[in-house]
Amino acid sequence: MSPERRWTVDVLLSSALVQARLMRSPVFVVLGVVQPAAFVLVTILARRSPAVDLSQAGLGAGLLSIWAATVWQSGLILRAETWEGTLGPIVSRPAGLAVVLLGKSIGATVRAAVFIGATVAIVSALLHHPIEVDRPLPLAAALAAVLASATVLGMLLSSLFLVTRAANRIAEALMYPVFILGGLLVPLRLLPHWIRPLADAVSLRWGVDLMRAASSGVAQPGRAWLWLGVTTAVYAVLARVAFRRMLVRARDVGSLELF
Amino acid sequence: MATLEVQALSRDFRVGSTTLHVLRGVDLSIERGSIVGLLGVNGAGKTTLLKIVSTLLLPTAGTVRVGGFDVVREARAARRLLSVVFGGERGFYGRLSARENATFFAVLSGLTRREAAKRAQESLERMGLADAADRPVETFSRGMKQRLHLAVGLVRRPQLLMLDEPTIGLDPLEAQRLRESIAELRGSDVAVLLTSHYLGDIERLCSRVAILQRGRITYDLPPEQLLARTGAAAEIRLSGTGPAPRQPEGDRFAASDGIRFLGHEAFPDGAASSWTMSFEVKEWSADALRALAASWPAGEITDVRVLPASLEQVFAELAAEEETP
Numbered sequence: 001m002s003p004e005r006r007w008t009v010d011v012l013l014s015s016a017l018v019q020a021r022l023m024r025s026p027v028f029v030v031l032g033v034v035q036p037a038a039f040v041l042v043t044i045l046a047r048r049s050p051a052v053d054l055s056q057a058g059l060g061a062g063l064l065s066i067w068a069a070t071v072w073q074s075g076l077i078l079r080a081e082t083w084e085g086t087l088g089p090i091v092s093r094p095a096g097l098a099v100v101l102l103g104k105s106i107g108a109t110v111r112a113a114v115f116i117g118a119t120v121a122i123v124s125a126l127l128h129h130p131i132e133v134d135r136p137l138p139l140a141a142a143l144a145a146v147l148a149s150a151t152v153l154g155m156l157l158s159s160l161f162l163v164t165r166a167a168n169r170i171a172e173a174l175m176y177p178v179f180i181l182g183g184l185l186v187p188l189r190l191l192p193h194w195i196r197p198l199a200d201a202v203s204l205r206w207g208v209d210l211m212r213a214a215s216s217g218v219a220q221p222g223r224a225w226l227w228l229g230v231t232t233a234v235y236a237v238l239a240r241v242a243f244r245r246m247l248v249r250a251r252d253v254g255s256l257e258l259f
Numbered sequence: 260m261a262t263l264e265v266q267a268l269s270r271d272f273r274v275g276s277t278t279l280h281v282l283r284g285v286d287l288s289i290e291r292g293s294i295v296g297l298l299g300v301n302g303a304g305k306t307t308l309l310k311i312v313s314t315l316l317l318p319t320a321g322t323v324r325v326g327g328f329d330v331v332r333e334a335r336a337a338r339r340l341l342s343v344v345f346g347g348e349r350g351f352y353g354r355l356s357a358r359e360n361a362t363f364f365a366v367l368s369g370l371t372r373r374e375a376a377k378r379a380q381e382s383l384e385r386m387g388l389a390d391a392a393d394r395p396v397e398t399f400s401r402g403m404k405q406r407l408h409l410a411v412g413l414v415r416r417p418q419l420l421m422l423d424e425p426t427i428g429l430d431p432l433e434a435q436r437l438r439e440s441i442a443e444l445r446g447s448d449v450a451v452l453l454t455s456h457y458l459g460d461i462e463r464l465c466s467r468v469a470i471l472q473r474g475r476i477t478y479d480l481p482p483e484q485l486l487a488r489t490g491a492a493a494e495i496r497l498s499g500t501g502p503a504p505r506q507p508e509g510d511r512f513a514a515s516d517g518i519r520f521l522g523h524e525a526f527p528d529g530a531a532s533s534w535t536m537s538f539e540v541k542e543w544s545a546d547a548l549r550a551l552a553a554s555w556p557a558g559e560i561t562d563v564r565v566l567p568a569s570l571e572q573v574f575a576e577l578a579a580e581e582e583t584p
Contacts, residue, residue, distance in 0.1 A: 007371060010371050010375075011366055013372065014372060014375075018355065018359065022352060022355065025354065084350075084351065084352055084353065085347070085351075086350060088315050088345070089364060091314070092313045092338060092341075093338055094339040094367070095366070095368075248317075251314070251315065251316055252317050253272075254272065254315075256315050
């Protein structure tokens with residue numbers, strides 16, 4: 001590996017570790033432990049309903065928490081840098097903000113996924129309803145793809161949230177519409193016809209399809225893999241454009257330390 | 260080739276419907292081994308200039324090159340050569356330790372993780388923070404945060420080091436230690452741009468002083484030449500007790516004496532009356548001392564103070580000029 005590449009890997013790794021250490025605060029414990037535990041509990045308490053497939057519901061609870069934690073934590077990374085006053089010091093260094101943001105987003109994702117995954121598994125086991133997975137490898141592949149997509153979407157939101165002071169409010173307002181469009185709260189077939197194309201643009205919707213298929217032991221639909229890839233690629237392009245515009249604008253108006 | 264080359268640099272800010280011309284055609288260059296002080300009143304544009312050079316702000320017009328790299332078109336290459344310390348309370352992750360912060364920013368500056376950890380430790384030791392290295396930064400005092408800024412900024416030896424008010428918040432010993440560290444860079448391969456409101460720092464450390472007035476560099480001179488601008492070598496203040504002496508008459512000093520009477524003040528209080536007199540010495544000479552001795556009033560002199568001309572006088576004159584519409 002060339003020294004330049006090795007250094008880039010070091011920047012990614014250091015950024016990821018710093019972000020994971022920053023998430024040791026009680027706020028992140030709520031997001032990483034209390035929230036998913038509550039989701040699992042609610043799901044399991046509904047076990048008497050014949051309409052509820054416990055395994056699917058437990059998976060949905062975990063996915064809901066992971067998606068929420070990943071997207072919103074990644075989405076608020078740049079905003080948090082401005083609160084700490086670290087955005088300027090990062091931009092003035094040769095590593096570049098884009099690599100640091102990617103590393104930090106990966107750090108936030110991995111930490112959230114590990115915490116939430118462990119919480120869901122432990123709570124489910126304690127309540128004697130362990131999550132059963134028929135096809136663990138396809139499920140793991142789908143989970144990795146969903147996490148990657150959530151990280152990219154988080155990076156896109158991070159650039160967008162930086163130009164508004166109402167980032168937290170917007171993030172909260174967007175959370176449940178995205179869950180609905182992702183098919184996590186209401187089956188997509190129950191949504192009005194006119195809203196379904198919107199759901200197709202949410203990568204989470206395809207990730208949910210893939211994970212449900214894997215956990216039920218059926219073959220994962222190729223169409224879902226294709227659309228998960230397409231939507232994530234679109235998010236990545238938009239994230240790149242938004243990031244560049246945000247950075248040029250911030251350097252132009254002199255607001256790197258003032259957002 | 261100079262390490263820093265600034266040519267015809269302008270920067271405007273729009274505030275509502277008004278355009279503020281903060282920098283208006285700044286020219287400046289700094290060679291390796293030089294320490295240049297940048298002086299100006301608040302709002303003169305010093306920090307704006309530093310932000311443009313450190314790639315945080317885009318110029319409206321003009322060019323800035325660091326080590327030959329344009330800070331707009333070749334920002335990444337320029338960033339590899341520079342280090343900037345803005346100081347202040349923010350700029351760190353408060354929940355992380357000083358070591359974690361220093362190591363992280365060292366990696367971003369171009370070091371590998373292993374090198375960064377080693378250099379961070381050395382830099383923290385140099386700034387007297389080794390004992391507090393593993394404490395969260397949010398528990399640090401203002402002075403400790405300032406030292407951490409410096410430790411992070413100096414963790415890697417850059418080609419261009421920019422320090423914005425580096426001694427603010429430091430106790431006298433820390434400030435002296437920092438001055439010594441900066442002074443060591445004189446004649447090295449590092450070019451230093453320094454802003455400070457402690458003009459003594461500028462006077463002691465800098466080989467040149469650039470004055471930023473109304474968005475332009477109006478003087479770019481060695482400190483001694485700038486001091487000569489005051490037209491005086493020193494001011495002498497005499498204090499005494501007893502009745503106030505008469506004011507020396509205007510023709511008492513010949514032009515060749517190089518002495519000028521500045522003023523006197525009396526504090527009548529019966530037997531405890533006292534007074535002060537001030538003289539300006541344009542140039543030290545035997546004639547000047549003789550003329551001065553001849554003008555000293557009779558009675559008890561309790562204090563003689565010689566105040567050498569300083570950058571503070573120059574700065575005060577400049578500030579007065581800035582206030583003139």
